[in-house]
Amino acid sequence: xxxxxxxxxxxxxxxxxxxxxxxxxxxxxxxxxxxxxxxxxxxxxxxxxxxxxxxxxxxxxxxxxxxxxxxxxxxxxxxxxxxxxxxxxxxxxxxxxxxxxxxxxxxxxxxxxxxxxxxxxxxxxxxxxxxxxxxxxxxxxxxxxxxxxxxxxxxxxxxxxxxxxxxxxxxxxxxxxxxxxxxxxxxxxxxxxxxxxxxxxxxxxxxxxxxxxxxxxxxxxxxxxxxxxxxxxxxxxxxxxxxxxxxxxxxxxxxxxxxxxxxxxxxxxxxxxxxxxxxxxxxxxxxxxxxxxxxxxxxxxxxxxxxxxxxxxxxxxxxxxxxxxxxxxxxxxxxxxxxxxxxxxxxxxxxxxxxxxxxxxxxxxxxxxxxxxxxxxxxxxxxxxxxxxxxxxxxxxxxxxxxxxxxxxxxxxxx
Amino acid sequence: xxxxxxxxxxxxxxxxxxxxxxxxxxxxxxxxxxxxxxxxxxxxxxxxxxxxxxxxxxxxxxxxxxxxxxxxxxxxxxxxxxxxxxxxxxxxxxxxxxxxxxxxxxxxxxxxxxxxxxxxxxxxxxxxxxxxxxxxxxxxxxxxxxxxxxxxxxxxxxxxxxxxxxxxxxxxxxxxxxxxxxxxxxxxxxxxxxxxxxxxxxxxxxxxxxxxxxxxxxxxxxxxxxxxxxxxxxxxxxxxxxxxxxxxxxxxxxxxxxxxxxxxxxxxxxxxxxxxxxxxxxxxxxxxxxxxxxxxxxxxxxxxxxxxxxxxxxxxxxxxxxxxxxxxxxxxxxxxxxxxxxxxxxxxxxxxxxxxxxxxxxxxxxxxxxxxxxxxxxxxxxxxxxxxxxxxxxxxxxxxxxxxxxxxxxxxxxx
Numbered sequence: 001x002x003x004x005x006x007x008x009x010x011x012x013x014x015x016x017x018x019x020x021x022x023x024x025x026x027x028x029x030x031x032x033x034x035x036x037x038x039x040x041x042x043x044x045x046x047x048x049x050x051x052x053x054x055x056x057x058x059x060x061x062x063x064x065x066x067x068x069x070x071x072x073x074x075x076x077x078x079x080x081x082x083x084x085x086x087x088x089x090x091x092x093x094x095x096x097x098x099x100x101x102x103x104x105x106x107x108x109x110x111x112x113x114x115x116x117x118x119x120x121x122x123x124x125x126x127x128x129x130x131x132x133x134x135x136x137x138x139x140x141x142x143x144x145x146x147x148x149x150x151x152x153x154x155x156x157x158x159x160x161x162x163x164x165x166x167x168x169x170x171x172x173x174x175x176x177x178x179x180x181x182x183x184x185x186x187x188x189x190x191x192x193x194x195x196x197x198x199x200x201x202x203x204x205x206x207x208x209x210x211x212x213x214x215x216x217x218x219x220x221x222x223x224x225x226x227x228x229x230x231x232x233x234x235x236x237x238x239x240x241x242x243x244x245x246x247x248x249x250x251x252x253x254x255x256x257x258x259x260x261x262x263x264x265x266x267x268x269x270x271x272x273x274x275x276x277x278x279x280x281x282x283x284x285x286x287x288x289x290x291x292x293x294x295x296x297x298x299x300x301x302x303x304x305x306x307x308x309x310x311x312x313x314x315x316x317x318x319x320x321x322x323x324x325x326x327x328x329x330x331x332x333x334x335x336x337x338x339x340x341x342x343x344x345x346x347x348x349x350x351x352x353x354x355x356x357x358x359x360x361x362x363x364x365x366x367x368x369x370x371x372x373x374x375x376x377x378x379x380x381x382x383x384x385x386x387x388x389x390x391x392x393x394x395x396x397x398x399x400x401x402x403x404x405x406x407x408x409x410x411x412x413x414x415x
Numbered sequence: 416x417x418x419x420x421x422x423x424x425x426x427x428x429x430x431x432x433x434x435x436x437x438x439x440x441x442x443x444x445x446x447x448x449x450x451x452x453x454x455x456x457x458x459x460x461x462x463x464x465x466x467x468x469x470x471x472x473x474x475x476x477x478x479x480x481x482x483x484x485x486x487x488x489x490x491x492x493x494x495x496x497x498x499x500x501x502x503x504x505x506x507x508x509x510x511x512x513x514x515x516x517x518x519x520x521x522x523x524x525x526x527x528x529x530x531x532x533x534x535x536x537x538x539x540x541x542x543x544x545x546x547x548x549x550x551x552x553x554x555x556x557x558x559x560x561x562x563x564x565x566x567x568x569x570x571x572x573x574x575x576x577x578x579x580x581x582x583x584x585x586x587x588x589x590x591x592x593x594x595x596x597x598x599x600x601x602x603x604x605x606x607x608x609x610x611x612x613x614x615x616x617x618x619x620x621x622x623x624x625x626x627x628x629x630x631x632x633x634x635x636x637x638x639x640x641x642x643x644x645x646x647x648x649x650x651x652x653x654x655x656x657x658x659x660x661x662x663x664x665x666x667x668x669x670x671x672x673x674x675x676x677x678x679x680x681x682x683x684x685x686x687x688x689x690x691x692x693x694x695x696x697x698x699x700x701x702x703x704x705x706x707x708x709x710x711x712x713x714x715x716x717x718x719x720x721x722x723x724x725x726x727x728x729x730x731x732x733x734x735x736x737x738x739x740x741x742x743x744x745x746x747x748x749x750x751x752x753x754x755x756x757x758x759x760x761x762x763x764x765x766x767x768x769x770x771x772x773x774x775x776x777x778x779x780x781x782x783x784x785x786x787x788x789x790x791x792x793x794x795x796x797x798x799x800x801x802x803x804x805x806x807x808x809x810x811x812x813x814x815x816x817x818x819x820x821x822x823x824x825x826x827x828x829x830x
Contacts, residue, residue: 010626011626011628013441014441014451015442018433019437023431023432026428027429027431030430036428038456038467039428040454040455040456041437042452048453070607070629071606071610072606072627074626074627111607131806154808154809213431279699279702282703282706283703283705283715284700284702284720285699287694287702288703290698291722291772292808294807295775296698301723302719302720305719305720307706307715310761311716345730360709360710392707392709396706
């Protein structure tokens with residue numbers, strides 16, 4: 001089965017946004033063994049869009065359009081599919097009702113423009129959008145499947161996973177085989193170091209295939225194998241994963257869809273332990289990441305963002321003498337912050353960060369990128385010094401990751 | 416002049432990397448007024464790649480290929496251009512010399528594969544690559560310009576800026592004109608409502624052009640005009656921006672590269688005022704956004720993430736009676752949190768959030784998505800109730816945006 005992707009939007013052609021949807025869809029299709037031979041990006045122009053759909057219909061079994069389902073006159077995906085397939089647009093009464101309900105739940109009334117989102121080519125099935133207003137479209141035409149999904153990634157991911165993927169898996173011609181993947185997530189090691197450690201393994205082994213992907217503050221080792229059944233695949237993947245764990249040890253913090261914050265949540269939950277944080281240079285990012293996990297209120301009591309020195313003293317009990325003698329960016333201050341948070345929040349664990357995010361504020365002794373991380377528990381407080389020069393955003397992201405990883409190892413008792 | 420982009424590489428079609436080159440080239444071409452109507456991604460397959468080049472030659476004046484210029488047999492861009500234009504590949508002796516020098520400078524000798532990078536279709540000009548081994552290609556064919564650039568972004572950016580851009584500017588039909596843009600950023604209004612308010616303006620006016628782009632919790636109104644000089648362009652853009660501000664009033668919170676948090680930083684800095692936050696359901700995201708702004712330590716003293724009720728009481732002084740009578744998700748609690756933060760941090764302003772992020776924890780009376788936002792200053796505390804059902808991530812993002820916008824209006828004295 002051959003799929004073709006069409007990304008819709010003048011903002012893409014103007015380079016105002018990067019097309020992450022195309023990469024997401026490509027990856028998901030590869031995972032189920034559906035080949036993507038063409039990807040096309042077209043602006044908000046009816047004739048060029050209809051032409052692209054027509055070209056795709058001439059050479060692909062599945063066409064997935066993303067974007068162009070919004071409420072404005074620039075949103076032309078519905079019309080383009082209708083035109084390319086010689087169908088009329090019909091307004092779905094059920095979809096109109098759903099739109100009215102959606103707006104009513106927010107105390108609003110849909111405009112005429114909004115109701116255009118209930119239009120679809122004759123014969124199409126509307127795909128429910130649980131997280132936005134634009135329903136998706138599935139139209140079967142001349143033995144082809146045409147899908148249209150909304151452009152916002154949250155909506156597209158959700159609808160693709162729940163509604164498109166199961167349909168494609170049902171109709172794909174993998175002859176019983178499909179691609180199975182397993183990922184190991186690494187912290188505190190770079191892509192090239194990980195590649196060097198795994199070099200021999202990667203060289204000697206072709207199935208499962210091993211690939212490394214770096215993203216900010218994290219490396220993903222992706223294992224993939226094609227198999228007729230899940231059990232065979234999982235066995236192969238587990239054997240390979242075990243080899244990798246032996247080589248990389250504690251750097252492996254999770255698998256697949258885990259995040260550092262979800263892993264920490266699981267560890268704390270298993271131990272019925274609680275957590276608080278005291279943040280200076282990460283400015284709330286660690287607390288925000290921890291609370292991204294559903295149910296985190298079970299173990300996370302809260303945190304203090306102590307940006308000013310007087311707040312470090314008043315709310316976290318950092319002694320004035322520590323600030324005077326060692327400064328706010330010091331191992332001593334990080335330790336006092338972690339211990340202060342642990343006391344004031346009354347938690348089993350507390351993590352603290354203090355450093356120089358930049359771009360200003362660095363000195364020769366304490367340059368931009370210097371950071372101290374502390375984790376306190378009932379027995380002790382562990383403090384680390386790191387140096388991560390980079391942009392402010394990179395710095396906050398990396399420090400939050402390394403602080404959470406230090407916390408993880410402390411909970412596990414390996415640091 | 417019309418350009419078409421072809422991104423080459425099976426790794427793109429597998430979703431293993433995101434195509435940032437396409438966005439980069441699109442943006443640079445838009446800036447000099449070259450229209451991009453089509454973008455195409457093709458894998459490492461000679462016939463499909465040659466076909467894509469042929470299609471592009473049939474409808475575009477300039478074709479820019481990125482990727483597929485490496486030394487391996489999978490790198491087929493050179494052959495595809497040769498095939499689509501009916502030319503043979505020739506090896507350039509100068510390019511062979513350059514490759515030998517490049518390798519010699521690293522103490523190595525090029526392999527036969529490496530020397531393939533010196534091949535180009537007959538009649539092509541080789542473009543020097545100062546930061547890598549693969550030279551680029553420029554071939555003029557039937558009044559079309561075909562460019563091929565290497566895929567690594569560092570190499571592509573450098574060669575595009577130094578060697579492609581000047582040639583395009585020379586041959587483009589802009590007659591000295593280029594594109595100038597100005598964006599207005601909107602909060603607390605959806606894309607369709609904004610479009611409805613601006614409908615007449617959009618309809619009546621073609622220069623500057625007006626386009627709306629929605630991103631999470633924000634709408635961008637983008638004005639664009641082609642002009643021979645910056646002054647003419649800026650005048651046109653300012654007149655149109657003024658019309659839009661008249662219609663959208665307080666919804667306009669910033670321009671161009673502003674963010675809500677940077678705008679708030681400017682407002683606080685102008686007033687020599689300080690800020691603290693008290694967050695429950697946003698879990699630190701507001702503090703993290705505020706501290707994303709360089710220099711935010713000048714006005715942001717800190718915040719309390721009070722996830723547990725006992726923390727709301729102990730650290731923010733929320734009375735137990737408020738929690739007992741109204742619950743943690745209530746206007747009364749939000750008000751007490753904001754006032755408590757303002758007192759304990761000693762700031763001029765304080766913002767607070769309390770709500771139900773979900774997916775669990777909702778009740779019929781207090782459903783997932785319900786949130787109270789409070790902003791306290793020396794005169795008063797303003798409290799708002801909102802309802803934003805959605806994913807946990809959407810909820811946190813939207814609530815942080817609306818809370819910051821409420822704060823913005825409070826600082827300006829318009830709420």
